[in-house]
Amino acid sequence: MLPKILVVDDDRYTRTLIEQMMRKTAEVHLAEDGAAARKLFAAVDFNLVLMDQRLPRDNGLELLREFRARRPKLVAILITGFADVRDAVAAVREGLFDYLTKPFEDLEALEAVIGKALELDRAYREIDSLRSRLAAEGAPDVVGQSPAMERLLDQIRQVAGLDTTVLLEGESGTGKDLIAKLIHTWSTRSSKPYLEVNCGGLPESLLESLLFGYEKGAFTGAGQANPGYFEKAHGGNLFLDEIADMSPKLQSSLLRVLQDHSFARIGSTQTRTTDFRLICATNRSLAGEVKAGGFREDLYYRINVVAVRLPPLREREGDIIRLAAHFLDHYNTKFGKECGPFTPAAVRALEACRWQGNVRELQHCIERVVALQPGGVIDAIHLNPTTDHRSEEGQPDSAAPAQALAYQDARAVFEREYLRRLLDGAGGNISEAARLSGIPRQNLYVRMKRWGFVTD
Ligand SMILES: Nc1ncnc2c1ncn2[C@@H]1O[C@H](COP(=O)(O)OP(=O)(O)OP(=O)(O)O)[C@@H](O)[C@H]1O
Ligand SMILES: [Mg+2]
Structure with a gap:
């Protein structure tokens, strides 16, 4: 999405100049006076405002103060004539990004200042979204300063950032759910969905429709189409808990999804692609399950890319x-x-x-x-x-x-x-x-x- 710039200037030449210069890289809105600017500002979330100091009925600097009262992190540039430079300098001290003097002589410099201002706006927005994301997700409270847990957390920090499948193995109650969530929080996909499902807790057909989704009329009771977790987890992380309990039929379906990153909803032949990172957990030994014939060996190798063992509390x-x-x-x-x-x-x-x-x-x-x-x-x-x-x-x-x-x-x-x-x-x-x-x-x-x- 292109950044949005508001140019407020009563001089048509200035407005057009900036619009021509920026229209390839930004969505440029123009206002010739304070009233038009106020209206636009109320309706659009601008990434940058370029404001003329002298407007017909308004003082540009005052108008910017008004805007910044409503959006304290607004990035703005004041456009001034040479005579007003002292005001502009004071304005920069108040937190305005920069000022430009008219007439513009160096157009490259003008473009560079605008570019920098947009960069700053992007940074503000990223920090804000990161903060609210952390607060909303609430990185789980993980207690663990023992050497065994420090080692585990180091390992988790390393693998969280990679896009690889992680297999969490550990006795019941060792914190596999908690660590899976932590991997999500520490991953580059943390702003994307995190979905978890317990493969041991659901009958095969229910688990299948939950994962694959279905089309309307795919089976009795399918009143309307429903996307499954493979779709919903797109871009994010999918946690399959108690993977050892998955039925042989679903094991082979899952293997196919992992191989081609594509699947079809139940009742449909349309192939859909998906991109999720898989986290699996089991409180049994998956290798043991493979030996005993309860778990597909090929799926085991797909899942067992990075295996992390959660130490028992003792x-x-x-x-x-x-x-x-x-x-x-x-x-x-x-x-x-x-x-x-x-x-x-x-x-x-x-x-x-x-x-x-x-x-x-x-x-x-x-x-x-x-x-x-x-x-x-x-x-x-x-x-x-x-x-x-x-x-x-x-x-x-x-x-x-x-x-x-x-x-x-x-x-x-x-x-x-x-x-x-x-x-x-x-x-x-x-x-x-x-x-x-x-x-x-x-x-x-x-x-x-x-x-x-x-x-x-
Ligand atoms: N290191 C930890 N710090 C704080 N709380 C923890 C820690 N590890 C586990 N817990 C808490 O202990 C409980 C059990 O953890 P969790 O459900 O993650 O275990 P699990 O390995 O998934 O168990 P199961 O195999 O039975 O599903 C949860 O309430 C979890 O919040
Ligand atoms: Mg669990």
Whole structure:
């Protein structure tokens, strides 16, 4: 699209001169007085305004000030006679791009000044769009300062800018969705669409129509034509999650799309071209799936251009606590609470846990604690409530087995359980519980509060 220039001058010769000079490279609009200029300025988003200082009923500089009040980043050039140069110099100090003196002698210089002004406007607009893009996309919050994560993020930074297919492999909950989004944000396609679909979550026919799109009447229920993700992702990034779950039929269709960058909507023979960058993720080993015969080898080679392995949480030294603190912050804000900090015992318990569900499990654990606790420190026992869910092997999920606990942690486990039973036995009456246990009432109250058995 050509840049738009507004030339405001009552002198027809000047208007025509600039129009002739610029009409190949810009869309030039002309106004012979302030009224016409105001009307045009209100209707068109100009990239540059060239304004005569002396207009029949207006002062050009005043008019520019008026325009700049409405669009502070407006790039403008003032055209003056020799007599007005001092005004023009002052105007440049106010942020005007430049001034030109009439009569124009050096037409090349004139063209060069206009060219520079348009360049500046382009830069302003690029920065603005970059800012709003970053704010709108909100580059995801990725916590990870462990050596394993630093390495991963370095690798992501490198591949994000290339246009190559990326395969993300990692256990469930390691952050594959998050990293896929980050690749998009860091890619040169970040202002273009980002579409994601979980290949494991949809029946084959639905996934097919979602990806390929369809024409009206292509199947029962196809009331109107619908573009698919291959079309919608044009220019941007397409994230196919759980790619290993894709059916053999769709695997071969996808392979064809990747080979010729073209496809047809369901119910149509018209070939359409598309240009998207593919990001895939799997929590299984795709190579293993190929060996077992569940995944096409040729498609595997197409997808496996750059493979990135997301480390399980247990391999991210130091990140467990960083993530726990990050989620604590997040859920405190979300639930309007002030839980924390973690006691040393809690930190040990968090670090001792195997986190088979990786970051997602840790996130849910902290969410649960903050949701249930009225506030105050978070101790080991809060992380491992007696109603805890159990992992596949039947071990408590969120802390090491009792015999592996440090003495302090074991004491905490005992204390909580003891106090809970004590309070039950005393019918919820703290004075009675104090009498039964021999613990001074105030002391007992503080302990009860610490474990969240009493709220104020
Ligand atoms: N490094 C990280 N920093 C902050 N949050 C993270 C990080 N990694 C993961 N998360 C959060 O943990 C949760 C799980 O992450 P995500 O959904 O990306 O995992 P996944 O690998 O795609 O899991 P699955 O294989 O089950 O689909 C999300 O809420 C995500 O925001
Ligand atoms: Mg996922």
